[in-house]
Every structure is written in C-alpha cells, then in structure tokens.
Amino acid sequence: MRVDVVSIFPSYFDGLELSLLGKARASGILELRVHDLRDWTSDRHRTVDDTPYGGGAGMVMKPEPWGLALDELTSDAGGDAPTIIFPSPAGEVFRQATARQLAVREHLIFGCGRYEGIDERVFEYAATLGEVRLMSLGDYVLNGGEVAAMAMIEAVGRLIPGVVGNPESLVEESHEDGLLEYPSYTKPSTWRERAVPDVLLSGNHGAIASWRREQQIERTRTRRPDLLPE
Numbered sequence: 001m002r003v004d005v006v007s008i009f010p011s012y013f014d015g016l017e018l019s020l021l022g023k024a025r026a027s028g029i030l031e032l033r034v035h036d037l038r039d040w041t042s043d044r045h046r047t048v049d050d051t052p053y054g055g056g057a058g059m060v061m062k063p064e065p066w067g068l069a070l071d072e073l074t075s076d077a078g079g080d081a082p083t084i085i086f087p088s089p090a091g092e093v094f095r096q097a098t099a100r101q102l103a104v105r106e107h108l109i110f111g112c113g114r115y116e117g118i119d120e121r122v123f124e125y126a127a128t129l130g131e132v133r134l135m136s137l138g139d140y141v142l143n144g145g146e147v148a149a150m151a152m153i154e155a156v157g158r159l160i161p162g163v164v165g166n167p168e169s170l171v172e173e174s175h176e177d178g179l180l181e182y183p184s185y186t187k188p189s190t191w192r193e194r195a196v197p198d199v200l201l202s203g204n205h206g207a208i209a210s211w212r213r214e215q216q217i218e219r220t221r222t223r224r225p226d227l228l229p230e
C-alpha cells in the first residue's frame with residue numbers, strides 16, 4: 001500500500017517509524033511518504049493560509065498549494081484511483097470498520113488541515129481525482145489533522161496482511177466483533193492477593209470461551225452501551 005501525507009508539520013510523522021509500522025515500511029509492505037505542503041507554494045513566505053471570505057475568526061488554508069499537491073500525488077499512480085482522506089472534526093467518525101475498508105486500498109492520501117480549515121473547493125476538486133472522505137477521530141477538536149492522520153494510519157497499517165505478526169491477535173481485539181475485548185491475565189496466578197479467575201486455569205476450553213464472551217458482553221454493556229443493539 002502507498003500512503004502519502006500532506007502536512008505543514010511533516011516531522012509529526014517521524015513517530016510512525018518507531019511503531020510496528022516501521023517494520024512494515026522496511027519490508028516494503030507499506031510505502032509511506034510524508035510531504036510538506038509548503039513545497040507547493042511559490043511565494044517568498046511559502047504562504048499556505050489567508051483570511052476567510054465573509055469574515056470571521058482564524059485563517060483558512062489556500063486552495064492553490066493543495067491543488068498542486070493533489071495533482072502531483074495522483075499523477076503517477078497506476079491502478080485504482082486513490083482514496084483521499086481529510087481528517088476533520090466535521091467528518092464521519094473513523095471506526096474499525098473504516099480501517100478495514102481502507103486497509104484493502106492501494107493508495108491513500110491524507111490531507112492534514114490546520115487553522116480554521118481548508119478552502120471548501122479543495123474537497124470538490126479532490127473528488128475529481130479519487131474518492132474523498134472527511135474523517136473525524138471523535139467528537140472533540142484537535143489543533144489539526146496530523147494526530148488524527150497518525151491514528152488512522154496506524155489503525156489501517158496494522159490490518160495490512162503481514163504487518164501484525166500473528167493475524168489471530170487481530171481477530172480477538174476490541175471492536176473487531178463489535179464488542180470490547182475480554183480481560184487478560186498472565187503469571188503469577190496470584191498477585192498482591194488478587195487471583196486470576198479459576199476458569200482460566202481450568203483447561204476447559206469451552207468454559208473459557210463462554211466466560212470470555214460473557215465478559216465481553218458485560219464490559220460492553222457497562223462501558224460502551226452505545227455499541228450494543230437496542
């Protein structure tokens with residue numbers, strides 16, 4: 001998979017090298033390229049923002065550098081049209097199901113906005129080059145799209161076959177089956193007077209599986225009732 005990121009703070013993404021995605025990049029499964037939006041400006045100050053038409057607080061990202069960036073990053077792509085993701089608190093919520101959809105795409109482009117947002121015409125233009133999705137990490141406001149894009153890239157990247165060593169560990173995670181994950185324990189069997197639940201030491205695989213399922217349902221009911229059907 002090829003992932004291009006456009007940002008005015010490209011060094012944010014240095015951190016992705018450290019996690020398991022570093023391995024995916026080294027092995028060639030994931031080709032991540034981070035670009036500075038200012039490389040597509042032409043004035044002396046490398047300006048990327050301007051005041052909003054109609055007035056109001058803050059600055060808006062100018063369309064021209066975005067247009068040039070998108071032209072360049074979509075021009076050499078053979079195969080499928082890219083999916084162009086703009087992290088935004090005004091987007092649809094990014095979920096595990098979204099990560100699964102994106103993990104099978106050949107080419108993702110993340111456009112990270114700052115300030116009060118990006119000129120709306122950029123989204124319209126991007127839609128002529130690929131599939132555009134405005135995606136929110138959740139119902140809170142970050143300073144820009146960078147942290148959100150990093151979270152999305154990690155969530156998608158680890159679903160690409162070969163990135164996570166043991167694919168079974170993906171199946172039993174929170175959100176994969178619509179429920180939160182069951183609790184886990186390791187040795188010692190008693191620690192600070194707290195014992196591991198007996199059933200996990202019983203060797204009875206059927207009983208363990210049902211206990212884990214009950215725990216998943218109970219946790220989801222108390223912590224995330226919104227995930228359960230009415």
Ligand code: ADE
Nearest residue numbers: 087088089136137142148
């Ligand atoms: N940019 C600012 N806030 C954001 C959020 N919650 N999700 C995605 N991108 C954002």
